[in-house]
Amino acid sequence: MKPLIEGGIVIIGGGQAGGWAxxxxxxxxxxxxxxVISDEPHDFYERPPLSxxxxxxxNTTLSRLFSEEETKALNLTWxxxxxxTGIDSEKKQVQLSDGRGLTFDKLLIATGGRPRYLxxxxxxxxxxxxxxxxxxxxxxxxxxxxxxxxxxxxxxxxGLEVAASARLMGIDVTIFERQERLCQRSVPSSVSNALxxxxxxxxxxxxxxxxxxxxxxxxxxxxxxCAKRPNQSFDLAVMGIGVELNLELAAQAGLELTHGIVVNxxxxxSHPDIYAAGDVACHPTLSLCLQSWAYAQNQAISTAKAMLNxxxxxxxxxxWLWSDQYQDNIQILGVPTxxxxxxxxxITPTSEVHFSLNNDNELVQMVAFNDARxxxxxxxxxxxxxxxxxxxxxxxxxxxMSLK
Numbered sequence: 001m002k003p004l005i006e007g008g009i010v011i012i013g014g015g016q017a018g019g020w021a022x023x024x025x026x027x028x029x030x031x032x033x034x035x036v037i038s039d040e041p042h043d044f045y046e047r048p049p050l051s052x053x054x055x056x057x058x059n060t061t062l063s064r065l066f067s068e069e070e071t072k073a074l075n076l077t078w079x080x081x082x083x084x085t086g087i088d089s090e091k092k093q094v095q096l097s098d099g100r101g102l103t104f105d106k107l108l109i110a111t112g113g114r115p116r117y118l119x120x121x122x123x124x125x126x127x128x129x130x131x132x133x134x135x136x137x138x139x140x141x142x143x144x145x146x147x148x149x150x151x152x153x154x155x156x157x158x159g160l161e162v163a164a165s166a167r168l169m170g171i172d173v174t175i176f177e178r179q180e181r182l183c184q185r186s187v188p189s190s191v192s193n194a195l196x197x198x199x200x201x202x203x204x205x206x207x208x209x210x211x212x213x214x215x216x217x218x219x220x221x222x223x224x225x226c227a228k229r230p231n232q233s234f235d236l237a238v239m240g241i242g243v244e245l246n247l248e249l250a251a252q253a254g255l256e257l258t259h260g261i262v263v264n265x266x267x268x269x270s271h272p273d274i275y276a277a278g279d280v281a282c283h284p285t286l287s288l289c290l291q292s293w294a295y296a297q298n299q300a301i302s303t304a305k306a307m308l309n310x311x312x313x314x315x316x317x318x319x320w321l322w323s324d325q326y327q328d329n330i331q332i333l334g335v336p337t338x339x340x341x342x343x344x345x346x347i348t349p350t351s352e353v354h355f356s357l358n359n360d361n362e363l364v365q366m367v368a369f370n371d372a373r374x375x376x377x378x379x380x381x382x383x384x385x386x387x388x389x390x391x392x393x394x395x396x397x398x399x400x401m402s403l404k
Contacts, residue, residue, distance in 0.1 A: 007035040007077075007102035009307065010094055012084045012249065013110030014038025016047065016293065017278025017300040019065040021108050024304035026074050035102055037094070038080040042134055043071050048293055050137040051161035052324055055144060056168050062134055084111075087253035089271050106307050109250055109261065109269075109276045110300065113243030113291070118153065121215055127222040127236045131158060132243070140238065147171055147235040151224050153213055155182040155206070157323050159240025160195060164325040167202045174205040174234070176213045176226055182206070186336060188343050191354050191367045195325075202326055243291060245280050258282055260289040265314020267303025277303045285316050286335060292321040318382055320375075331375045334365035334382065348396045361387045374400055 009025060011018045014036055022034060022044075044065040054060045064071070079096060086095035087107070094102045115130035117123040129140045140162075144150070150166055152159040155177030163173045175182075181192035182199075196206050211227035225231045245260055256262040256270040260282045267275045277300040279291050294317075302315040323330045340356035347353075351371035355378075356364050362385050366378040377400055381388065392398045 002100045004093065004101045004103050006033060007094065007104045008033030009106050009108070010035045010037065010102055010104040011108045011110060012037045012094065013108075013112055013278070014040055014042070014044060014080065015110060015112050015278065016044065016065065016296040017110035017112070017281075018108070019044030020297045020300040021110065021277055021304040021307075022074055022076060023066060023070075024301045025308065028305055028308050028310060030308055032105075033077060034075065035077045035079065035104075037082060037084045037096065037102075038078065039083050040133060040135070041081045043068070045134060046293075047132075050131055050134065051158055052165055054134075054137045055141050055162070055165040084249055087249050087274075089253040089255070089274060092273060105273065107274045108267075108300075108303065108307065109274065109280060110278045111246035111249060112279045113245045115239055116242045116244050117239055118213060118241065119215075121217050122153075122237075122239065125215065125222065125237075127234075128239060129236060130239045131162060143236050144169060144171060149234050150174075151176060151222075151232075151234045151237040152240055153224075153237055154240035154242070155179070155208065156240055156242060157183060157186075157321075159238065160199065160325055161323055162238050162240065163199060163204050164202070167199075167204060168326075172205075173203070174232070175199070175207065176210050176224070177206070177208045178210060178213065180209045182208065187332065187367055188336070188340070188354060188356055188365075190343055190345055194352060194354070194369065195330075198326060198328065243279070245289060247280060250276065250280065258287065263303075265302075265316060266306035266312050267299065267315065268306065275303050275307055283319070284314065286319060288335070290319055290321070292319065294320050318379055320379075328369050329372070331368050331372060332365070333367075333375050333378050334363070337364050340364050342390055344390050344393045346394055346396055353393075355388075355390075355393050357388065357390065361390065363388060377401070377404065380404070 046063040049063045083097040084094050085097050092104050115132050122128050149172040152163050152175045155175050166173050182195045213226050216223035222234045223231045250261045260280045261276040263276050263281045265284045278296040299315050306312040319335045321332050339358040342357040344355040352369040354367040363381045368375050
């Protein structure tokens with residue numbers, strides 16, 4: 001048994017949540033030992049470009065969260081590339097994959113997720129790719145450069161972004177989606193239809209409601225079939241059916257779990273000295289896990305302040321995420337809810353906005369194509385429970401700014 005190392009505040013995870021937590025701890029005056037355990041060799045970096053610029057553009061470099069100088073100034077003790085293999089919550093220790101152990105005063109779990117596969121056969125196939133890390137993105141880009149025909153398995157946000165990038169590279173793309181429509185779990189049908197139209201206009205073959213998606217395991221080629229299409233051969237496939245959250249360490253530590261790690265508004269778990277941030281942390285008021293750039297950053301900042309016992313009102317920001325596809329910037333405010341009983345579209349020559357209202361004419365979700373200003377208005381309406389006129393929202397001549 002190797003001797004234990006004093007870790008001070010320990011962060012498990014070198015992603016966006018871990019990065020912003022580390023920076024916030026230093027910005028807020030923490031001067032003690034700050035240890036970061038990461039299974040990647042890289043400094044903290046942005047993940048959104050992985051499905052966009054990093055695929056399409058030549059000679060892209062890692063999109064760092066902070067400059068090299070800023071990262072160095074954080075004075076971090078890195079354990080990388082290495083994994084945390086266990087947490088002893090009673091002794092307040094973290095076990096590492098190289099046999100070493102760290103003690104902690106406080107611990108932040110920001111372990112994120114890993115790509116989901118349809119089966120082990122899909123996962124082991126040499127022409128099936130996933131996109132979660134910088135290294136994943138570089139491998140996929142190299143493969144795309146020689147590909148003519150690819151399959152996207154899953155019509156969610158990551159799959160649609162990769163499809164758009166591949167079409168910009170001149171590659172033939174087919175999307176296989178088992179559900180009846182694209183992004184079905186996150187947006188109303190009008191938005192799914194708008195997304196499908198954009199991809200079909202760009203030349204993507206969109207197959208929805210396709211039933212089971214099957215891989216022919218009797219050939220070295222990549223052959224895929226579904227209920228609506230016979231066997232087709234592809235150069236490669238990209239998995240886009242979501243993520244499996246990395247909750248194993250939290251479960252072993254005995255923390256309370258639901259969809260993810262249960263936290264309060266301060267990011268604190270059921271153990272008073274263990275916190276969670278990012279994908280694995282259940283949103284404290286929505287009671288669901290968000291795979292969102294904004295949530296990973298802002299909830300981690302809030303949690304880091306709370307770890308230092310600084311006054312914190314608690315994290316209660318609205319769900320917000322975005323996607324870039326072709327020429328469209330798509331922003332989603334709020335989450336799907338059974339309270340959404342009215343769906344209104346507002347279409348102008350330059351933008352398209354989809355509003356979901358409840359029975360009291362209050363906004364519960366909004367999806368905007370190329371209209372960031374209306375998203376900002378929507379945040380105010382939601383926060384103030386503003387009652388809105390469906391007729392005014394649908395009228396492209398009506399000035400929404402008058403509802404400020």
